[in-house]
Amino acid sequence: MTTQTMLSMLGQGMLVSLQIFFWTLVGSLPLGMLVAFGRLSRFKPLTWLVRAYISIMRGTPLMLQLFVVYFGPYYLLGLETGSNYRFTATLIAFILNYAAYFAEIYRSGIESIPHGQREAANVLGYSRSQTFIKIILPQVIKRVTPAITNEVITLVKDTSLAFAIGVTEMFTQAKAIAASQHSMEAFVLAAAFYYVFNAIVAFAMERIEKRMAYYHE
Amino acid sequence: MSENAPAGTPQPTSAASAGRAATGTDVPVLQIAGAVKSFGGTEVLHGIDLTVNRGEVVGIIGPSGSGKSTILRCATLLERLDRGSLCYDGDYLATAGQDGTSSYRDAKTLRAARSKFGLVFQNFNLFPHYTVWKNITDAPLHVQGRDRDEVERVAQDLIRKMGLDGRERAVPCELSGGQQQRVSIARALALNPHILFFDEPTSALDPELTGEILKVIRDLAAEHMTMVIVTHEMAFARDVADRIAFMDGGVIVEEGDARQVVDNPRRERTKTFLGKFTDGA
Ligand SMILES: Nc1ncnc2c1ncn2[C@@H]1O[C@H](COP(=O)(O)OP(=O)(O)OP(=O)(O)O)[C@@H](O)[C@H]1O
Ligand SMILES: [Mg+2]
Numbered sequence: 488m489t490t491q492t493m494l495s496m497l498g499q500g501m502l503v504s505l506q507i508f509f510w511t512l513v514g515s516l517p518l519g520m521l522v523a524f525g526r527l528s529r530f531k532p533l534t535w536l537v538r539a540y541i542s543i544m545r546g547t548p549l550m551l552q553l554f555v556v557y558f559g560p561y562y563l564l565g566l567e568t569g570s571n572y573r574f575t576a577t578l579i580a581f582i583l584n585y586a587a588y589f590a591e592i593y594r595s596g597i598e599s600i601p602h603g604q605r606e607a608a609n610v611l612g613y614s615r616s617q618t619f620i621k622i623i624l625p626q627v628i629k630r631v632t633p634a635i636t637n638e639v640i641t642l643v644k645d646t647s648l649a650f651a652i653g654v655t656e657m658f659t660q661a662k663a664i665a666a667s668q669h670s671m672e673a674f675v676l677a678a679a680f681y682y683v684f685n686a687i688v689a690f691a692m693e694r695i696e697k698r699m700a701y702y703h704e
Numbered sequence: 705m706s707e708n709a710p711a712g713t714p715q716p717t718s719a720a721s722a723g724r725a726a727t728g729t730d731v732p733v734l735q736i737a738g739a740v741k742s743f744g745g746t747e748v749l750h751g752i753d754l755t756v757n758r759g760e761v762v763g764i765i766g767p768s769g770s771g772k773s774t775i776l777r778c779a780t781l782l783e784r785l786d787r788g789s790l791c792y793d794g795d796y797l798a799t800a801g802q803d804g805t806s807s808y809r810d811a812k813t814l815r816a817a818r819s820k821f822g823l824v825f826q827n828f829n830l831f832p833h834y835t836v837w838k839n840i841t842d843a844p845l846h847v848q849g850r851d852r853d854e855v856e857r858v859a860q861d862l863i864r865k866m867g868l869d870g871r872e873r874a875v876p877c878e879l880s881g882g883q884q885q886r887v888s889i890a891r892a893l894a895l896n897p898h899i900l901f902f903d904e905p906t907s908a909l910d911p912e913l914t915g916e917i918l919k920v921i922r923d924l925a926a927e928h929m930t931m932v933i934v935t936h937e938m939a940f941a942r943d944v945a946d947r948i949a950f951m952d953g954g955v956i957v958e959e960g961d962a963r964q965v966v967d968n969p970r971r972e973r974t975k976t977f978l979g980k981f982t983d984g985a
Contacts (some may be wrong), residue, residue, distance in 0.1 A: 501961050605886075607829035610780050611895065612818040612847040621842070702875040704832050 493664050497676055500660030504680075507577055507646045507656060512639065514582035519589025526594050537590075544587030549580065550651050556580040557652045577649045581642075588638050596631040597623065601704075629699040636692040643685045657681070730793040733899045733930050734779065734821075737788060738788035741774055744838050748774055750790070750954040756899060759928040763935060763945030764795040767977060770951040773933040776901045777931070780823045781814055790855055791899060792820045822892030828884045829841050830876040836863075836887050837872040840894050848895060855894070862890040882892060882913035888919060899930040904939060918944075920938060942966040950974045 525537040544552070557576040560566040568576075600623050608618040647658035661677035732755045738754040748886065749771050754790070756762050758886050764772050777783040779790065787804040789796045797817050798806040808814060831841050840862060844855040863869060866886040885905060892900055894959040906914035918940050924931065925944050933940050941948055950969070958971045969975045 601829075603825060603827060603829035604831065606782055607823075607825065607831070609782065610818060610821075610823045611816060611843040611891070613843065614815065615948075617846065619844075622831055629833070702832050703877050 493668075494676075495671060496660045496664060497657065497673065497680070500655060501679075501680055503574075503649075504575075504646045504657040504684075507581060507649055507654075508642060508684075509695035511581040511585055511642060511646075514578065514659055515585035515589055516635075518582060518586040520593055522586050522590035523593035523597065525596065526590060526623050528693050541587045541590060544584050545591075549584050549645060550648050552584055553577065553648060553652055554581045556583075571650055573649075573654045576652060577654050581645070581649075585638065585642060589635065592631045592634045592638070593627065596627040596634075599630060626704075632692065632696050632699065636689070636696075639688055640685055641690065643688055644681060647681070711931045728981055732761075732791075732931070733793060735791040735793075736775070736779060736788065736885075738777060738804060739773075739785050739790075740776065740804070741778055741783060741789035742786055747776070748954050749785075749974035752951075752954075752956055754779075754932075754949065754956070756930060756932055759930055760947065761925050761929075761933065761945045762939035763933050763948040764951060765938065765977075766957075767947060771954045772951055773903050775951075776823065776903050776932065776934060780821055781818065782823075784808060792817060799921060811864065819895050821896045822897035822900045823894060824885070824889055824892055824900065824902045824905050827908045828876070828881075828888045830888055830891070832876050835873050835875055836868060837878070839876070839887055840890050843891070844894050858894055858896075859890075862893055865923070866890045867916075880913060881909045882916045885909065885917050888915075889924075890918060893924075899932065900924070901960060902931065902933040902935070903922065904934055906935070938978065950977065952977065970973055 512533055522537055522541070525533050526541065528537075553576065556579050557568075557573065560568050560572075602620055604626070605618060608622045613622065646656055649656045650659040650662065653659070657680055658676055661673040664673035665671065707715045711817075714716070732814050734754065734756040736752060736754040739749050739754075739971065740747065741749040752771070752775055752777065753760070764775070766772055775784065778785050785798055785806040787800060787806055788798070789800045791805065795817070796809070797814060798808045800806055809817075831842075834842065837859065840859045841855050844850045844858070845852060863872060866889060868883065868886060868922065871883065876887065879887065889900075889905075905921070906917050909917065914937070918937065921931070921933065921940075922944055933941065933945065942962050942965075947959065947966040948962045949956045949959040950965060950971070950973075958965060958969060960970075964975065966978060969978055
């Protein structure tokens, strides 16, 4: 295998990893907010359901969840899933898992906003949705950004778990190359990739935090 | 002092007085009758009657836990009455049924009615992520849907009146407590309320900052702004209020002319309460 083939394989893997990362955030950041609403709902059966979902997602390994989503349709329902399903299954499992973590972060953020903020908005005549979107949400985002950053950095590393169901992401490729080359080189490159990726994520999140640092409570 | 101001009296053009131009002459701005409120089985208001006329300043005094905040919170729809009625400018927001149980109007009517009153909190409750300017202008623009030029003019006036010139772009955390409270008063006034409630507006401030807030309230009284002020500043209440209600244990024990209530209270409980202040001071 030439260095060039190796790099192109790793490059493809890298693209897949980036896609898992990107789509997981696109799906789970908003979904987490919906889950948080469910968790905070006054409708008790919904809060129980959501609590159960969150506790299962957080209490079992993401790799196991990947297997369930990937093999579940066949073993449980007898459905044939094409090989394209690997990637979709990865996204479903990642989004469901990360939404649970984000939901808990949002929930504690929402609950941490002093009640007086809602009361002031209420007396000023803001509607419920205006109060949430204009008054509460911006303050929640500021408060939860550090915790979200931690999860996002974990996600960068977690994308390598897709290897378990044979998605050809970065780590899968690195392992394949290492096996055929009897060399550590690909692993070193993969490590460098995750490291740089995380450095970029950390930098971006820091920028976002700085942008919101113009006030404190 | 201001009860006798005839309806047509020219008044200084200000946000404080603008709202009242449309109000009827003799109808009280606020009428609460037979207000009963419980929290989890404990009744904390036992039948409060409170009427506030146009241009009047009413002080509410009383020991901790007597229900002063609760009555303001019921008046501003933050809490709902269990029994009794609530009426602004002759429009009932809650009526008392046969058995006294309050029934409230629909949510839309109640939301619209919120522009009739403003509430100034002890701890300001400014929106920390908004500048002074946005704190003042956001609700008039996006709740009341008023014209931007007009809102900006009103906000500019209020900024000047509250001595906040040059602080428009500041966020609350960059201001002193006294400045924050002045912003919150401006924020309430920007909606042209017919009546302004204050719940211990100086209690969260350092003693040297209370004076500036009391002065602002005095200025509003001089402009005949209708106000209800819960306060522990007895001398101030005596001075600025037309009428004082002394509350204890969820009832109004004594109500009357401000000077009379403070200088010559009729009830023993009022005497005891006020005695603590004069002894302490
Ligand atoms: N949300 C609530 N839940 C339960 N009890 C409450 C609630 N709000 C007020 N109370 C109770 O109602 C009573 C009256 O409280 P309120 O806050 O109106 O008193 P206050 O006169 O404003 O006192 P302070 O001078 O300390 O502000 C108190 O016994 C208080 O514990
Ligand atoms: Mg109180």
